[in-house]
Amino acid sequence: MSTTTTxxxxxxxxxxxxxxxxxxxxxxxxxxxxxxxxAWQEAFGAIGAALPAWxxxxxxxxxxxxxxxxxxxxxxxxxxxxxxRRLSEVHDxxxxxSGGQVVAQRGARELLAELTRLGVPWAITTxxxxxxxxxALAVLGVPDALLVCGDEVRxxxxxxxxxxxxxxxxxxxxxxxxxxxxxxxxxxxxxxxxRAGAVGVGVLCGGYGREELDRxxxxxxxxxxxxxxxxxxxxxxxxxx
Numbered sequence: 582m583s584t585t586t587t588x589x590x591x592x593x594x595x596x597x598x599x600x601x602x603x604x605x606x607x608x609x610x611x612x613x614x615x616x617x618x619x620a621w622q623e624a625f626g627a628i629g630a631a632l633p634a635w636x637x638x639x640x641x642x643x644x645x646x647x648x649x650x651x652x653x654x655x656x657x658x659x660x661x662x663x664x665x666r667r668l669s670e671v672h673d674x675x676x677x678x679s680g681g682q683v684v685a686q687r688g689a690r691e692l693l694a695e696l697t698r699l700g701v702p703w704a705i706t707t708x709x710x711x712x713x714x715x716x717a718l719a720v721l722g723v724p725d726a727l728l729v730c731g732d733e734v735r736x737x738x739x740x741x742x743x744x745x746x747x748x749x750x751x752x753x754x755x756x757x758x759x760x761x762x763x764x765x766x767x768x769x770x771x772x773x774x775x776r777a778g779a780v781g782v783g784v785l786c787g788g789y790g791r792e793e794l795d796r797x798x799x800x801x802x803x804x805x806x807x808x809x810x811x812x813x814x815x816x817x818x819x820x821x822x
Contacts, residue, residue, distance in 0.1 A: 598762075598816060598817015598818050598819075599701075599760060599761050599762035599779070599780055599816065599817060599818060600701075600702070600756045600760040600761070601701065601702040601703060601704070601751065601754040601756045601760065601761050601762075602696055602701055602702070602703040602704075602761065602762045602763075602764060602818065603703070603704050603705075603706060603746075603747055603750045603751065603754075603761050603762070603763045603764070603779070604693075604703060604704070604705050604706070604763075604764045604765075605642075605705075605706055605707070605763075605764065605765035605766060605767070605770050606705050606706065606707040606709075606714060606717055606728075607641075607707060607709065607717070607787075608641070608642070608765075608766035608767065608784075608786065608787025608788065609686065609689075609764055609765055609766045609770075609784055609786070609787060609806070610685065610686055610689040610693075610705065610717070610721060610806065611683055611684065611685055611686060611689065611717040611720060611721065612683075612684045612685070612686055612786065613676075613683055613717065614638070614641055614766070614787050614788055615638075615788075616676060616679050616682065616683075617637075617641060617672075617676060618634050618637045618638050618641065619634075619675070620671075620672045620673075620675035620676045620679070621637045621652065621668075621672055622634060622637060623671055623672070623675045624667075624668045624669075624671040624672040624675065625652065625656055625658075625668070627667060627668075627671045628658065628664055628667055628668065630653075630656035630657070630658045631656075632652060632655060632656050636652070636655050637652065638788060640652055641767060641787075641788075642708075642765070642766070642767025642768065642769035642770055642787070642789075643708070643767075643769050648708070649665060649668060649669075653668075673710065673712070673713060676709075676713050677712070677713065683716050683717050683720045684720065685720050685721055686784075686786050686805050686806050686807075687786070687805045687806065687807040688805060688806040688807025688808070688809070688810050689721055689805075689806040689807075690721055690722050691806070691807070691810055692806040692807070692809060692810045693721060693722075693723055693726075695810055695813070695819075696818070699813075699818065699819050701818055701819075702754045702755075702756070703727070703754075704726070704727040704728070704729060704750040704753060704754055705718070705723075705726050705727065705728050705729070706728075706729045706730075706746040706747065706749075706750050707728070707729075707730055707731065707746075708730075708731040708746065709730065709731055710730055710731065710732050711728070711730045711732055714728060714730060727750070727753055727754070729746050729749045729750045729753070731746070733749060744773040744776050744777060746773070747761065747763055747773050747774065747777045747779065748777060751777070751779075757778075758777035758778060758779055759777065759778030759779055760779075761774075761777070761779045761780070762779065762780040762781075762782055762816050762817075762818065763777070763779045763780065763781050763782065764782045764783075764784065764806075764809065765781070765782075765783065765784070765787075766783070766784045766785070766786060766787025766788070766789060767787060767789055768789060768793050768794065768796075768797035769797075770783075771783055771794055771797035771798050771799050772797050772798065774798065775797070775798040780800050780816060780817075781797070781798050781799045781800055782799060782800060782801045782802075782803070782809060782816055783795075783797070783799035783801070783802040783803070784802075784803055784804065784805055784806065784808075784809065785802065785803070785804050785805065786804065786805040786806075800816065801815060801816055
């Protein structure tokens with residue numbers, strides 16, 4: 582469990598920090614949010630529904646079926662298994678074609694390396710599939726990282742949520758969800774962190790605004806993984822207190 586203290590300068594720090602870190606993949610560690618936006622535009626175009634990019638972007642970070650259900654509602658499309666399968670196939674094919682364009686966010690590799698050096702357990706989560714996550718993990722230099730994918734919770738009775746991913750990741754790291762720091766670029770990541778009782782850390786590199794991430798419950802908001810690396814002590818990770 583994380584506890585806080587206040588420094589002489591008035592800035593709050595964690596006196597007892599998180600035991601582990603759970604990091605979102607797309608938008609947080611790799612710069613792929615807009616690839617997914619374009620891929621979803623192509624997918625909806627394939628079923629005869631036009632969606633503006635901004636509407637898709639506002640949903641990015643939601644998980645699994647919930648994401649698609651919201652967009653099909655926006656597009657006024659009736660959903661059945663055939664439509665869902667077609668959307669998924671076209672989206673995944675479009676993202677796979679752009680696999681060579683996956684770029685790590687600034688400081689992402691270094692952040693993961695520093696967590697490892699400090700002996701802080703970490704895991705990566707994505708609402709996407711293992712197939713799509715593979716190129717991103719390769720770019721990050723961690724092909725064998727502990728990864729929790731949306732595939733793993735799609736068979737649940739309800740639509741998979743970011744919260745499910747956090748809970749599964751924490752279980753695999755052998756810590757309580759409330760003992761984790763959750764790092765994500767979307768409001769959905771931070772809402773999941775709050776529901777899990779975890780410390781939420783927002784990054785701006787996925788396109789959401791600072792105020793949005795603050796309102797969603799972020800304890801800290803930084804530009805990108807490089808900025809978080811410089812401020813690990815503020816979330817109780819490492820030696821700084």
